[in-house]
Every structure is written in structure tokens, then in C-alpha cells.
Amino acid sequence: MADIETRPELMEKIVALAKRRGFLYPGSEIYGGVGSTYDYGPLGALLKMNVKQAWWKSVVERRDDVVGIDSAIIMHPKTWEASGHLQGFTDPLVDCKGCRKRFRADHLLEGESAGMPGLKERPKDIKEVRCPECGGELTDVRQFNLMFKTFMGPVEDEAAATYLRPETAQGIFVNFANVLQTSRLRVPFGIAQMGKSFRNEITPGNFIFRTREFEQMEMEYFVKPGTDEEWFEFWKGFMMDWFVSLGVKEENLRFQEHDKEELSHYSKRTVDLEYRFPWGWAELWGCANRTDFDLKQHAALSGKDLSYRDPVTGESYVPYVVEPALGTDRAVLTFLLDAYEEIEGGRTTTTESVKEVETVLRLHPALAPVKAAILPLSKKEPLAALAREIRDSLAGRHSVQYDDTGSIGRRYRRQDEIGTPYCITVDFDTPQDRKVTVRDRDTMEQERVPIDDLGPMLAEKVGI
Ligand code: ATP
Numbered sequence: 001m002a003d004i005e006t007r008p009e010l011m012e013k014i015v016a017l018a019k020r021r022g023f024l025y026p027g028s029e030i031y032g033g034v035g036s037t038y039d040y041g042p043l044g045a046l047l048k049m050n051v052k053q054a055w056w057k058s059v060v061e062r063r064d065d066v067v068g069i070d071s072a073i074i075m076h077p078k079t080w081e082a083s084g085h086l087q088g089f090t091d092p093l094v095d096c097k098g099c100r101k102r103f104r105a106d107h108l109l110e111g112e113s114a115g116m117p118g119l120k121e122r123p124k125d126i127k128e129v130r131c132p133e134c135g136g137e138l139t140d141v142r143q144f145n146l147m148f149k150t151f152m153g154p155v156e157d158e159a160a161a162t163y164l165r166p167e168t169a170q171g172i173f174v175n176f177a178n179v180l181q182t183s184r185l186r187v188p189f190g191i192a193q194m195g196k197s198f199r200n201e202i203t204p205g206n207f208i209f210r211t212r213e214f215e216q217m218e219m220e221y222f223v224k225p226g227t228d229e230e231w232f233e234f235w236k237g238f239m240m241d242w243f244v245s246l247g248v249k250e251e252n253l254r255f256q257e258h259d260k261e262e263l264s265h266y267s268k269r270t271v272d273l274e275y276r277f278p279w280g281w282a283e284l285w286g287c288a289n290r291t292d293f294d295l296k297q298h299a300a301l302s303g304k305d306l307s308y309r310d311p312v313t314g315e316s317y318v319p320y321v322v323e324p325a326l327g328t329d330r331a332v333l334t335f336l337l338d339a340y341e342e343i344e345g346g347r348t349t350t351t352e353s354v355k356e357v358e359t360v361l362r363l364h365p366a367l368a369p370v371k372a373a374i375l376p377l378s379k380k381e382p383l384a385a386l387a388r389e390i391r392d393s394l395a396g397r398h399s400v401q402y403d404d405t406g407s408i409g410r411r412y413r414r415q416d417e418i419g420t421p422y423c424i425t426v427d428f429d430t431p432q433d434r435k436v437t438v439r440d441r442d443t444m445e446q447e448r449v450p451i452d453d454l455g456p457m458l459a460e461k462v463g464i
Contacts, residue, residue: 007278036204046369066190071171082297090143098136164198192219215328222319247364266293361419366464
């Protein structure tokens, strides 16, 4: 593991690798980019899809007490009145009177831990702080609403004003009664969804850590009041276990409890699962006890009854909600950072490039964008036809790549760099024995496997 001093470089390396190998590109790059947006390239799209699938599998598919939905991004404006976002979803903003740059006052007070370079000391009051860019004087703090406003229909007036959702959670709350009526679920149960959210962040940055358009994977778990604290502990533990089970090093994860003053208006308790990012510890996954705040608010503003009646006891109550809320892009960044390893001098001793630094992306096989690479030792027949046959039989079930260019060592390194867990080499014995050599990315061990066993073998190794 790289130590903390060398980690700032790690971010640059990940950004460079992401661009070079097609994980992530700056958004609208040919026009010079736009407001810290990023586009997922071919490998990034696969990685992100695998992260979402892993989450959906463990939070929804494997559990019989959680269902998934997919609600609209644009919701009735009353939603945001009920949720408190219209009034209170703000960040404290200050401007520099000199260079006109804008900052989040709370980040300036948190100093370097919030990614503010040069702010080693934690100032007590924003009045003590000067612009970290030019040293200029800062304006007074004012509250800035983070919601993106737009207009529904052809008339741009206040009556038509709507917002892009800043969290996916509200789409779940407004469908609470629908899901109850159309499923056989009983409290305790959860509703999950993943999708885009939008926040007009004052200072986006740190690559895909904080962007204005991002994805979330959220689950609202509805429980009987009085059992909320127990369930909170359960989901808190789940969050840590999920990342560790997908290969993230435990020493790079920790819990951070929110102080009373830090709690959102709806929260009784919030704990963040934090990751040790190159600039310091920062939130990855938040777990909040949202109490009955949201359901009661929506009931009040919509006039609909959103209480739950227990079919066995006949008891009626408004459930409490425990919410684990994870950012998909932050999860992708975490997996990339944690999996990245450079090996000075290289691991391959049999090729010409012994002295090169080798990069290995030790992604969990279930997350790896490419599960196996098919590498014929020769471009000629009969190896080429056999290698094609193997590719065709695996494609559709697994994401695979065919590569017949360059030395075998170079091809291995190309795959190591993008995290491919298995390389399948078709050699000169393959036409006779119908066996191939399967190389493991992490151990570099090689095993001779019959072609017919490749499909089941891969299915077993890359599943979760
Ligand atoms: P922060 O304090 O970093 O602004 P938050 O506490 O406002 O985050 P939540 O509202 O709890 O975040 O959102 C749940 C999750 O969504 C976060 O843990 C994070 O993973 C993700 N997330 C929130 N804002 C962003 C963003 N601007 N870009 C990318 N991911 C985000």
C-alpha cells in the first residue's frame, strides 16, 4: 500500500490511466470540457455497470425484504417543498473579492481534509480565512441552493418551475404506498433504486468524487419505530462488509459519526463510511436514520395517508426509515484507487521489458470490465480460428477481449493494467490437445485447461 505522502500522485495516475485506457474522459472534451463532467468510456461503462450490478445483487436480488424501483428524475415541485430541499438544501458560499473564485465555507474550515491545498491549520472562523488561490479577502457567507432548476413545458415562468432531483430517495418515498399495495411486503422492508442525481455543487472536483451530475444507489429501509437503532447498526455493518467483500482494503475504510450540529434536518443519526482518498478521509457511503420525517411531510403536503397498518397486529404507524446512500461514481473511484498497484522493475522476468514499471489493477473479478482476454500465440491458422472459436463461445456470457498484437508479455501487461483477471493463451499444442493456458492476473500462475471447461470455470471465478 502506498503511504499517505505518495498518494496525491496516485490520483494523477488514476486520471491518466482512466483517460489512456478508456475508463473515463473529460465531458465534452472537444469543446474544452464543461463544469467538471466526465464521460465513461468503453471500459469505464463496463466497470460502472458491474459496480451497479454488484450493489443490486446484494441489496435487492439476494434479499426477500427489498424490492427495486426506477422513478422519474423530474418530480412534482411539491416533493422538494415536503422534503425540505427547497428551503434547506444549501451550502455556505463565499467569493474571493480578488480572483472571484468561489468556495464552500465549510470546506475552507475543514482545511486540507476537504481537499483545500495549503490549508493545514483548521481555522475556527471563516473571517480568519483568506482565499486559498490568491490570498484575497473573502465575502460574507451566503446560502446557495444546490438544486438545478428547469421549466416543464414551453412557458418559462415560476408556475412551470421544476427541479432535477438532488437525491433518488424522494422517488422512493412518494411511491411508498404504491409499492405497499402492489407487493406482499410487510415492515420491515426496503425499496431501492439507482439513478442519476444532480447538485449544482459550488466546488466540484477530485475527478469523479464530486461532480454536478452523478449516480446514486440508495435504499430506504422502512421499520417499526423503536427498532430503528437496531436496523441502523445492521445496515452500517452491511456497508463496510460490502466494500471489503469486493476487495477494498479494510485499513482504507472507517466509520465517521456525524456530530449533532452536522446532522441534516431529517436525521436522528448519520454515520459515514469513509475511504482514505489521496487527499484524506472522505465520505463514500452515508447511513442516515431519517425517522418518519419524509413520509409524514409527504402525507401532510399531498393529503394522502402514508401510514402502515400491520396486517397481523392491526397496529397503525408511520414507519421510520434507515437509509444507506452510496454514490456510484465515488464507489467506482474507490475501486480504481484501491486496486491500483505499480511494480517497480516489473513482475515478468521472461520478456525484454524487465526494467519497466508494471501496473496491475487488482479489481475484484466480478467488477473487472474484461473477464478474460483470448491471446493466440500466432495470427496464423490453425491458432487464429481456434482462438476465435473460444472468443465466440465465451462472448455473450462474459465480457472478453481478443488480442493478437505484440509479444505475449506485452499483451499480459495490457490486460493487467485494465484489471483483466484471466488471460487465455492459445498455443501451438492447442490444436492437438484442445487445451489452453489460463494465467491468473494476481498470482501469475498458469494452468492448462480444456477448452470445454473455460465457460464453467470463468462463471465460477468471476461471479459474486
Ligand atoms: P458531501 O458531504 O460529500 O457533499 P453528502 O453528505 O451531501 O455528501 P449525501 O446526500 O449523503 O451526500 O449523498 C449520498 C451519497 O451520494 C454520498 O455518500 C456520495 O457517495 C454521493 N454523492 C453526494 N454528492 C455527490 C456529488 N456531488 N458527486 C458524486 N457523488 C456524490
